Amino acid sequence: MLxxxxxxxxxxxxxxVKLKPVVLDPQGKTVLGxxxxxxxxxxxxxxxxxxxELTVKDESEQKVRERVEEMxxxxxxxxxxxxxxxxIE
Amino acid sequence: MLxxxxxxxxxxxxxxVKLKPVVLDPQGKTVLGxxxxxxxxxxxxxxxxxxxELTVKDESEQKVRERVEEMxxxxxxxxxxxxxxxxIE
Numbered sequence: 782m783l784x785x786x787x788x789x790x791x792x793x794x795x796x797x798v799k800l801k802p803v804v805l806d807p808q809g810k811t812v813l814g815x816x817x818x819x820x821x822x823x824x825x826x827x828x829x830x831x832x833x834e835l836t837v838k839d840e841s842e843q844k845v846r847e848r849v850e851e852m853x854x855x856x857x858x859x860x861x862x863x864x865x866x867x868x869i870e
Numbered sequence: 871m872l873x874x875x876x877x878x879x880x881x882x883x884x885x886x887v888k889l890k891p892v893v894l895d896p897q898g899k900t901v902l903g904x905x906x907x908x909x910x911x912x913x914x915x916x917x918x919x920x921x922x923e924l925t926v927k928d929e930s931e932q933k934v935r936e937r938v939e940e941m942x943x944x945x946x947x948x949x950x951x952x953x954x955x956x957x958i959e
Binding site: 827831848852 | 880886887888901904905908910912913914915916917918919920921922923924925926927928934937940941944945946
């Protein structure tokens with residue numbers, strides 16, 4: 782085993798990908814309609830996003846955050862219409 | 871305005887819907903492959919779920935939790951293959 786391997790830790794990362802507030806959410810609207818039909822009239826708004834859970838092996842939390850931010854911009858989200866939040870445990 | 875209306879508060883609720891750990895996640899596998907192709911070899915696992923944000927007007931947090939739990943079982947998740955977590959702000 783290399784020394785580099787010994788310095789590695791495993792991080793659990795949660796990425797929340799949500800539509801930007803100005804973007805319409807037809808899927809959310811449909812779910813809201815279905816909830817109202819079922820009698821849940823107290824629900825006023827529904828928005829649906831993605832929850833992406835990653836298991837990442839790296840040196841430090843800071844490194845993980847930088848890399849996951851890159852992944853979000855390149856692949857995990859569409860920066861034109863979506864925002865993302867990264868949570869590391 | 872009725873007194874009942876005055877007792878109402880607005881709650882922001884987040885529901886995380888994830889596949890149960892025993893259930894295969896082909897979408898997650900595909901994303902993992904794509905991340906590896908882009909050079910993010912530190913990612914070991916990827917699982918993809920839904921993030922549902924609700925705005926609910928009701929009397930108390932406890933009431934909201936009970937009702938949202940019902941909504942999850944009836945509509946928002948598939949209890950056979952998915953778990954859900956409710957977070958109220």
